[in-house]
Amino acid sequence: MSQRFSGRTCALAVSTAALLALSFLGGPAIAAPAEAPSTPVPIETPDGLLMSYVVNVKNPNPGQTRLAERAVHDAGGTVVQSWPQIGVVVAHSERSAFRTDVKRVAKGNSVQSVGATRTVGVSEGTPEIGDSPRTPGSRGASSYKKKSNAQPKLDGFVAGDVEAVAPALDPREGEQWDMAQIKADLAQQITDGSRRVLVGVLDSGIDSTHPDLAANVDLASSVSCIDAGRPDTSEGASEPTTSAHGTHVAGTIAAARNGVGIVGVAPNARLASVKVVNDDGYIYPEYAVCGFVWAADHGMDVTNNSYYVDPFEFWCDDQSDQAASKEAVRRAVAYSEKLGVVSVAAAGNSSYDMSVKTVDRGSPNDAAQPINRVINSGCHDIPTELPGVVTVSSTTRTEALSSFSNRGLGKIDVAAPGSAILSTYPGGRYANMSGTSMASPHVAGVAALLKSTHPNATPAQIVTMLRDQADSKMCPTGASGGAFCVGSELRNSFFGDGIVNALNAVK
Template sequence: MVRPAESPSWPSRRPRRHLAAAALGGLGLVAAALTAGAVAPAASAAPAAAPAADGVLMSYVVNSKANPGQTRLAERAVRDAGGTVVQSWPEIGVVVAHSTSGSFRDDVVDVAKGHAVQSVGATRTAAVKTPADAAAQPRSLARSTETRSAFEIRQGVSATEVAPDPLEAQQWDMTQIKADVASDGSRDVTVGVLDSGIDDTHPDLAPNLDAKNSVGCTANGVPDTSRAAWIPTTSDHGTHVAGTIAAAKNGVGIVGVAPNVRMTSIKVVDDDGFIYPEYAICGFVWAAEHGVDVTNNSYYVDPWMFWCSNDPDQAAAKEAVRRAVSYSERNGVVSAAAAGNSNYDLANKTTDTTSPNDTTPAPRPIDAGCEDIPTELPGVVTVASNDQAGAKSSFSNYGDGVIDVTAPGSRILSTVLNGGYGLKSGTSMASPHVAGVLALLKSSHPNASPAELVALVRAQADDKPCPSDVRCTGTAAYNGFFGDGLVDALDATQGR
């Protein structure tokens, strides 16, 4: 295992594209160049976006240059095209708009006359729900982990409810990454949990939850700070994730990786279990502007498992999310994300049979220009899952040059609703271990940049060689199953 010498900017032994970008100086600028440059296969022209039906309320992102003047011009173009401005983010040049016009994409570009509007894309294939639609569908708070939410089913997470005692003794995952002997982290560090909400009444979570800076983003990407907007309604997934990151060391239940850090609930999963681009954009921008140091992202952005740059809609939405992630990074936020639970080789993409998941999925060919977001975006730590024996979890995605690190994700004990505890499996459970370790690293290296923290978490990881599996390519130092290896919480707190 390579150790950083004197500087926390020690490079990873196997740089992914975002670490290479950092080495060139300027993550945001290089990431933009990567997105704009090597996106679509050169041999195929971008297909025309399918028109929406007139009279159907659809959601769009309209991208402009990232400044207030250009964003105002984009807003004007939206209104002149008969659309409604729902939310604007001049910080990143993104406008969220709704329209019932089937020609809205073309109309916005036409009225802008080549100015302000850089790209337009639908963020979903299903119609936007109106307030009347939402009122007609009763919301139910998940009471048992035996019944998985639509979100968990879509993400491939399995769950089981367990008795509350004993608890810490069952946390094999904390022992495996040495969190049980590591320091607790700093109260000055905050982790934003972009997920389905955090139960603020749970005795293991309430001590560390920052309600004042929590937010809901599921009202079409408009931030809502009311408690009702950021607590769980149909899923305990976010509550489980939060417990792994920072369940308090208070003599009750379990202990998180970083039990002394703060958490904010940033709700990006709606009551139907979807995380649309505008929700994720809201979440990352909120994190950037409200004191968050680390974000955890145990999801992929719907409705496309892979967002392809040769499709105008998908390209525009992917660019908008990329801008939000890059903006958060420029504001000091480092992010971890789940690699996914399809046992898929992310380095050799060929087909996608699950998208779009909000209407009718249809098989389609995909390639390297199609990315799982946010996990494959520049600057994000991509986390694979391993089991108690240290083997790759059967469900975990993998990929040489894509996976950064691995962490425990099979049958992980953590917090669920109503003060309870449950077992869940998925890369969704692996990613919060890494978010917790990043929080410990931020505690011990308070002046480190996001890129430096990424380099540290990879350099400190314990090497894990490939098993006798032809799908695993690489070396003991880096391979497609485990990346740079198993994250190490103890090293993170020893200032190495």
């Protein structure tokens, strides 16, 4: 986790947030000062370096998508994956002029934007188009620079101690203070949710053999998207390889009530493993696009997204590469919502006020050295700041905001427990982990309960219920962080509309 504010910058953030709060709460309108452009981050694409791109068509439809595919070919690229549902084409090319040439040769002025999705060469190589999906571990040649941190980022989750399951297999619900905080224990006296509800875990894969998860993982609906953004349904593709993160998230959502280990928020819900994290811990835009479209087309009701899309913590509208990738992910999220999917996302672990964009010190995180860059209000954490997505901050056992949690008036929708959360871990084990990554799945579980009790509710209605039914939580006072919290009891920058309430969801 990184501490993003210090000294003078912190004071500026507080005063600006206070001005914004006045307007938000009905006070006098205050004109915001003109914003500076974000610091340019040029992505070099020299001839001979295999790079990945998204190509967005102007009018998303199959015909325009076919024209974009032809333009990719004519510009010296390879079409890796097309999503005509949203008018997005994923392409690879070794040509430095690829971005310019695609727009130049596109017939009918069909291409809206083209952008590189990462700052380094493609690690996975270009899939053999027309062949069956490759099995996990099959890699092409690469000039990719591997992350120095062996553990995936996934919104900066913090791993705690790993514990083997107790020999007697005694239930461990008594250790799950988080379930009591959101009243899931009381909700489960009424219902454990419905088997018809399917929750997609867009993450690092789920251990489908874990005794608390095996009954609930729907392998037929699971997929891996890390093969350059192309769906891979081969055996084992959606299982975890280098990270326990997805397995931990899955347990919080829907660990089964089976007399073993723990119990999830919605223990009767089914889970789909949608693997969007590669073995080096990156979630590139094409992986996320694949995940959201897959969830939409395979009948998922809820997705949990405990990550931010790499390599930028904030993607800026005033930079062409970033804007194109951001637009591709936005289209995928909007498409999934249109087909009935509620998307829940972690707010992030940078102790950052997302309503006052100032600097980003950790992007791009796939470069040899990230830069300190100025950002502005057109720079967004995706998917958590995209329209329709439920943004979740993290609370402690005492219902305080977790020290690592991002915040922001008008940015946070609801809060949920995220500090030292006990959940499932690969190999039939259990572990405590902390992060907004752990808070988000509590809300995804409550959304699954709402879908169980309101099967005909739209995503917008589910989101409204999540917020309206949350337990209002006031800003803290004194030196415990109150100086950074703005807003009212009804809605503030720490907790949004409050701590999510599972009991209200099933009453």
